[in-house]
Each structure stands twice: as C-alpha cells, then as structure tokens.
Amino acid sequence: MRETREILQAAKAAAPVLAAASAETKNAALEAIASRLLSEQDAILSANAEDMARARETLGAVMSDRLLLTPERVAGMAAGIRDAVALPDPVGQVLRRTERPNGLIVEKVAVPLGVIAIIYESRPNVTSDAAALALKAGSAVILRGGKEAFRSNAAIANAIKLGLSDAGLPSDLAGFIEDTSRDSARELMEAEGLIDLLIPRGGAGLIRACMERAKVPCIQTGTGICHIYVDASARQDMALDIIENAKTSRPSVCNAEEVLLVHSAIAAEFLPKLCKRLTADRAAKGLPVVELRLDSRAGAIIPGTAAGERDFDTEFLDYILAVGVVDSVEDAIAHIGRHSTGHSEAILTEDDGAAARFTQAVDSAAVYVNASTRFTDGGEFGLGCEMGISTQKLHARGPMGLEELTSYKYIVRGNGQTR
C-alpha cells in the first residue's frame, strides 16, 4: 500500500505541470480518461461486483443501489467527463484589470488552487466526477472514498491514471488513497502545505470532524434543513405542487424540503389540502406517503404526528415533513434564522413586499421566490457542473462549479515603479 503522505507529495510535485497546461491539454486528458473508463469497463464492473458481494451482507437496499455500477452507469460517468470538456476553462481568466495613475497594470487573474482533496462515501461515480472537475480547474486531485466502494473506486482511479498518462500528463495528478480507515481521513485534514482545499462529501459526522480538526482549508458542504414558507397571499395550487416536489422528488438529497411553515391566515384552508396531497392522493397513486410532524397549531387543523423537540432541527432525508404555523413573514424569517443550516429556503407568495423582505433577511446560500428548493444545483443554476453545495460564507456559497474551485492572483506589470 502506498503511503498517504507519499501520494500527497507526488500530487503536489505534479500540480505545477497541470497548472501551466492549456485548456486543450486538459481537455485532451479528460477525453483520454473518458475513453479509458469505457475501455476498462470490464475491470471496473468486476471490481464493483466484489464490492457488491460484500455490501449485500452489510448494507441495506438503498445503499447497495448507490454502490452498484452497470455498463450504463459507467457510460454515464464517461459522458459526465465529456460534459466537463465542454465547459469553459476558468484558469487564466482576467477577473479585473486596472491601470493605476503611476502606470502599474494590476490584473486579477484566476489560478488553480493546486491540490484539491475529496473525502466521500459510498457512490463510486464521485471518483470520476470529482476528478474531472478538479483536473479541469487545473488542480491535482486526491480521492479518498469509502470502504464499501474501495475496489470500484480503485478500478476507476486506475482508469483515470491511465488516461492522464495517455495524454502525456503525470498520473500522480490523480492520487488515490488506499487507506480507507479514519487515520487517512485525519491525515488529509492535517496535511498542511500539501492540500490547498479539502472537500468533505458525506454525512454530518464527517463534515463536523473536518470543521473541528482540519488544519488545511476546508469547505463545509451539504447539510440542508430547507424551509418553505407559504405566505397568506400564496397561490395555493402552485404551493401544493412546489411542496410535493421539494419533499418527494428525491427526499435523500440536501436540497429537499424538511420544514414547511404556513401563514396562520390561510392555515385552516391550506393545511387540509396539503394533508390530502401528501398522504391520500399519493397513497391512491401507489406513491410513498409523507409523514407529517405537526406543531400544536398545525396539529389542531390536520391529523399527523405531534412534532417532537428535534423535528424542526432534523435533516430527515426521508418522506417526513415538519409543519408549523406562523403569523407573519417576519415570524417565518425568525424561525428560519433559528433552525436553518443556511442551505436553501423558499417563500411562496404573490406579495412583492413579503418576497423582498424574505430574500433580504434570510441568510442562506439560496433563497427562492415561488420555486422549489430542489433547484439548488450547479447545473440548474447554470454553472455547468458542481463539486457540492457550500453552506459556508467564505470563498464559495451554494453550488461550487469550476470557478469556485479556483483562486486568483494579482499580476502587476510596471516599468520601474517604486513607492
């Protein structure tokens, strides 16, 4: 097994080659990686079969499905890499240019970060998705996946390394960490001087550990206790559609709705419609029914589970929705301020003043008016891709596309200026 530190040092040593590479070179490397993923498909699928055999004993059906690779999924990974080829190169863009009165020309230019490390969990496609974005952004990438997908990830990483070599670039630009114990995660968190950005993608425990222990720059991603507030003026038919979509279209993702707040002026009319839509109507269609966890005011209007102490502070990631009644947009804003994780929140309203107040005061990465929180995504926002959703305020907030995976430097050209 290659030592983690050795892999990091090799990536750091190789990074300047990629930082200096043209968009054409980087795109040729991504094409070569996509080709290798397809040509190495048998090796990848057989490694995945080994992972799956072990996983069936320990993981549930949902987790097993996340782990599973098929020829279609491998083709999807290759297609994802080719999508990254099509994106504009963020590196070298002149972000600002000023000529100073003394003749100095000050340019703020986008540059690669250097080495980007990702700690992720079960889905093996993250291996190729993350590598493609980091490499396109001009950085070496360090991949540290979960234990369950180890063989699959290793086979995918091997195809990535082969593709880099095919394109004449150092294969060390993609470092694959073979140690899947907590030790290696900790080693990455503490690898000062070797990692320029660490992105933890996974459960709350992993993200918490990074925030507490990381000595390298780290971006907090993911946890989303997303709120939708239905204002008194909301179009109720639209509200039902949006709420059902935000809760049920993919309940396991971070931009799914977890909490619904309804203005008291319409609660008696709206909540029964909501209850019907999320329970009886769905049952009639054979769809999973949403469990409603109700505060006392909502519980006085519709049937459901009485909300417990933690229900307004839980990322359910399931067919469960906490429902509360509030008396004004200000109360909704205050509730969100106390309970939100700063990911995505929506107001449904026909009142422009309420919308303005909400979008100004809610301090989250994405604030919606009359749309589903499910749109918080790099592709949906027009960034073309994403490495995750940042819930912090420094550097990047919301979906992180290629631009958010770069830094910048100032290049100053003079003709002898002194100060």
Add this chain to the structure above:
Amino acid sequence: MRETREILQAAKAAAPVLAAASAETKNAALEAIASRLLSEQDAILSANAEDMARARETLGAVMSDRLLLTPERVAGMAAGIRDAVALPDPVGQVLRRTERPNGLIVEKVAVPLGVIAIIYESRPNVTSDAAALALKAGSAVILRGGKEAFRSNAAIANAIKLGLSDAGLPSDLAGFIEDTSRDSARELMEAEGLIDLLIPRGGAGLIRACMERAKVPCIQTGTGICHIYVDASARQDMALDIIENAKTSRPSVCNAEEVLLVHSAIAAEFLPKLCKRLTADRAAKGLPVVELRLDSRAGAIIPGTAAGERDFDTEFLDYILAVGVVDSVEDAIAHIGRHSTGHSEAILTEDDGAAARFTQAVDSAAVYVNASTRFTDGGEFGLGCEMGISTQKLHARGPMGLEELTSYKYIVRGNGQTR
C-alpha cells in the same frame, strides 16, 4: 467587565439591522463616527497618555511610537473613516444574473458576512480603520486589541458606539472586547455561530494560533518573505532603485523585500553595485545601512555576513537582506516555491518570456514584473482600502477590500417551477 460571549451575542443580534441598511444609512453612521472621534479627541488623547505612560516602562521606542496618538493622528483616523464613506457600497451588487430555460431567474447577489472579528496588536488606529471597513461592508464588528493600547482602544471604541447611536443604529454593532488576555482571543477563535469571519492582524504567533485553533472561519494575513529576482536581462539601474525601495522604504511591513536572487550571468557585475547602493551610498547620506546576508556564491563576489541556515526563511522586518545567486528563472521560481510565504514576489527583466514564465509559475498573492513589492496594498491596487493582506488561497487573496469582506447568496425567482 462585560463578558466576551455577551458582546458577541449582542453583535449577532444587531447585525441584521445593518445588513438591511441602505448605503445612505451606513454612510451617515460613518460620518457620525468620524465626528465623534473628533469631538471625543480629548478623552482619546488622555486615555492614550495613560497607555503611553505604562508603555514607556516596557516597550521600546518603535513600539511606543506605534502606540502614540496625537491630534493629527486622530484627525487622520477621522479622515480614514470619511474615505470609507466615499467608497461604493459592495452589498446588494448583482454579481451574476442568469435566466434559465425553465424561466427561473438566478441572481448571485453580494451580501454582508454578518459579524467580522479582528484581533490586533499595538496600533490604536486599527480600531477605527477596521470598524469603518467592516461596518461599510454591512457587518457588525468585534474589536479585540492588544493590552498596551487598551485605554486608547476603549476610548476610540466608545466614540464609534456614540457615532452609531447618533445615526440611529445599535451601538452593539461595534463590540469592544475588554478582556485582553489570551482567553478572550481563544474565545473568539472558538465562537462558532457567533462570528462569520475572524481576521488575526499581528505577529506570526497569533496567526499560527488562529490557524490551529480557530473553529470559526479565519483568514490568514500578513507574513511576507517577499523575493525579488534580478534576471540576466534586467535593467540594472532600475533594479537598484526597486531593490532599495522594496527593502528600505518601510522595512517593518509585510510587503518589504526580504530575499534577493540574482542571475549568475550578471552577479559579478551587479552585486558590487548593489552592495555600494545599500551600504556605502546610504551611509554617505546618513541613512540606515542594509546588512547583507550572502549565500556562498554571492559571498565570493561582495563582502557581507555569511547567510545562516534560517536566513532565507526569515521575515526580518529590518534593514537586513538575504542575497543568493541562481542560474536561471527556473531556479529562481524553484527557490521561491520552497521559501516563499505566498505574499509578493517580483522579477526584474527585459525578457518577456522570462516574465511570463515567472508570473505563471510563482504561486503568490501578488507577482510583479519590474516594480517594487511595496505596492501590495489595497489602496495601491485600486481597491480603495484594505483590512489586511491575505496569504491564503480561499475566499480572498492579497489585499482585502470591501468586496473581500462580503459573501454572496443566490436569489432565485420563479413562477411555480418544480424539478
């Protein structure tokens, strides 16, 4: 003494008022603060006299001078605040706007960070400078200065609070930490949920402590081991001017030059001129002479101290310059890669290829061609102001102006879109 935690909670509670304030309101508050600094001048000067009386016993002349306030310096502080009034308001700027095919309008809008805390050392004018920038950027500010300047800082903070109240804003928007022990610094570093950005301004020990302990977002500032590389093709007269300026115009600041690298092809010709310029010529004018610490190749050409093991890794902040001889721009780049703190580096050259190679490969916040490193400064770069120089790559790099003291959020407007 008011508890640190209580001050932080009050600032966080007050922050939304400022975040929602118009540019006019913020500017009126800054004007009121400037007026109060002038009207409270006697109180400020007498507090400073107390600090000075204690400082004379313990601090040297340079440190005492940094601590000293005079009517002129107080007027300068007020003028600095009025300069911030003149700067454009960064908050609310639409940084990007996209209309998506499904009709969603996605706006990326600049927003205040919330609460910005600054830990600083002896100079009391930082109290008003930092407060003015943070408040103009729409954030509450927490000020935690050094022990030596405690009375001066308290008097200045009082004037700031009076100014905020005069303008009808909560005085808690400027929190002054009365505890100057290490405990309060640590409390700020660990105040998760109460501080959105912590900026340590001070010595390497403070910055190191923040990087290791901070659980709140923190920006690394300041340490500058700045290099100048004199290429074989450099105009030597210009090089002498730039080097003397970068080393001697203000040796105690982070953008001063600490290391000079000279191409071997011109070393025998250039180094004697350099030695004369930095020693004999300066002595003849009664100026402080620069001590040269020479690697073995430079030492074979000119007289000076033989460089010790640490001399190429030391921020001297003094009239001392480490001098080495290299064989190519690539060797200079490699040396800088090993020894730089990522602040500012310059190449002096008439060769465009060498300049391009240097500006591409040197991974520092500011990279110069034919100009002094002393220009790394918010004002000199055209940002109008600065809170410090970031030597990290995430969020902000180089001088941090108002824009770098904000974050952004996505505001998404729809008409019922679901996904």
